Amino acid sequence: MKPTQADSEIEEEHLLNFVVNSLDEELAIDLGENVEVTTEKLYEVLAGASAGGTSINHVCETTDDSPHANTVRRHLTDQFDLDTVEAVGDTLLQRDALETLPDRPVEVCADLHLDPYYGDEDETEALFFSQAKRGTTTFHAYATLYARVRNKRYTLAVRQLVAGDTTSDVLAEFLELLDGLDLGVRAVYLDRGFYNSTCLGLLYAHNYAMPIVKWGETIQEELSRGWSREIEHDLAGEVTFPVFIDCVYQQGRYDEHGVARHGYAADAPFIDTPRDAREHYSKRFGIESSYRLAKQSLAFTSSQDAGLRLVMFVVSLLLQNSWRYLHWRYVAAPRRGGRRLWQWSFTEFCEMVLRAAWTALGVRRAVPANQPLDDRFFR
Incomplete structure (x- = not known):
């Protein structure tokens, strides 16, 4: 019996959109007037840091289109108390x-x-x-x-x-x-x-x-x-x-x-x-x-702000819930006797969200060189 052919696909971009939209709908941020950064950018940075198990600093320093790390932390800290x-x-x-x-x-x-x-x-x-x-x-x-x-x-x-x-x-x-x-x-x-x-x-x-x-x-x-x-x-x-x-x-x-x-x-x-x-x-x-999975997808921070630390913990749990929901609702094939699960680990889900965040934020793909490149750098 052949597996049921999927009608469509969930791409990396869709996963990031799903997480960011969930955060934006329930944890709306009032940025005020004359602010260049958007709520979506803030949550893309936060989702990328969580999915990668890294820090907001690291995501912002290795991407070209993300706001400064201090800007991200300031907005999140100002908006969310415990x-x-x-x-x-x-x-x-x-x-x-x-x-x-x-x-x-x-x-x-x-x-x-x-x-x-x-x-x-x-x-x-x-x-x-x-x-x-x-x-x-x-x-x-x-x-x-x-x-x-x-x-x-x-x-x-x-x-x-x-x-x-x-x-x-x-x-x-x-x-x-x-x-x-x-x-x-x-x-x-x-x-x-x-x-x-x-x-x-x-x-x-x-x-x-x-x-x-x-x-x-x-x-x-x-x-x-x-x-x-x-x-x-x-x-x-x-x-x-x-x-x-x-x-x-x-x-x-x-x-x-x-x-x-x-x-x-x-x-x-x-x-x-x-x-x-x-x-x-x-x-x-x-x-x-x-x-343990939540710790795997928990963004690092040295911040002493309780609200920011709890937001990061909630996002790590949200990634787990989203993965299980999407796996059951959209990826697993319905059939008599129970759904047929597609092999899709939480680690792979986080990697897909991280790659989508890199793309959305313009991950750095080159660094300056202080001299011309020789033949060893080309094929």
Whole structure:
């Protein structure tokens, strides 16, 4: 059976236009009067920097038709503060993702990402303080909400945590957002950053699973002996919940031997055994690959402005959502039993967007020479 012939093609220019138009419609920039630069140029630079995993400086310095890097940063910094980006960023991320979600309940996942910060705490906005990790207790912290459908992850919301914020505040916002979307939720999977009594209390109305943290002598003792089992655990005397302790032989994995014991706080009708808890929670690990992809397409910056940093993080997540949406909606061939996917990786998608940005901005293709070229330069 021959593959279905495509009626048209998506070219590199179309991909850049799709990303820039999405940004321009949801994150409009008021440039004022007598300004030579356009919003499209600003977003072409930002899209190119994100797709290339490089900086705004690099894109502007290697292209002839782009504005100066300081001009790009100034306009983005002046227009976007933290609250504005959070409010509009959710709409930007959801605009195409919601179209691909099925009518049935979906699995959602929440992650907390802590990027270590080693600079002066007084010189940077919107820092978050947490337990020591990689030699620091100061981080740029982002919480993300994903929907998982057909082994694909779509980002629905992102929040930046600052000093004084708690993960329970963010989780409450995420659950309220899901109610507002009228989105059926089959289960909620969370990372250990949300393991506390307040978050567990918020999850009573949902099916959920998350790994437990070894806080207190009781749970440490439970995780040091015995075989797979289910127990009831009391956290800080405030909330009681079922814990599934899953035990497996490591058999040399990661050069480890013996029995590995993992505890999962889980309460769902489809989780009856510790193995069920492990297998269902393992679906969340794909979300961590989404974060790795986001880091791959994250523009570099040394700016201390929280709004600009969050815009760059949102754009990196938007590139992922756009790739998955376009792959499913326009590239995959419809057929009975499911769409036939065309081999098109996220890396290739980013490379195509970057090449389109180079073309649009007039990438530098020659450098001055201080003497005539000899025969070695010609064929």
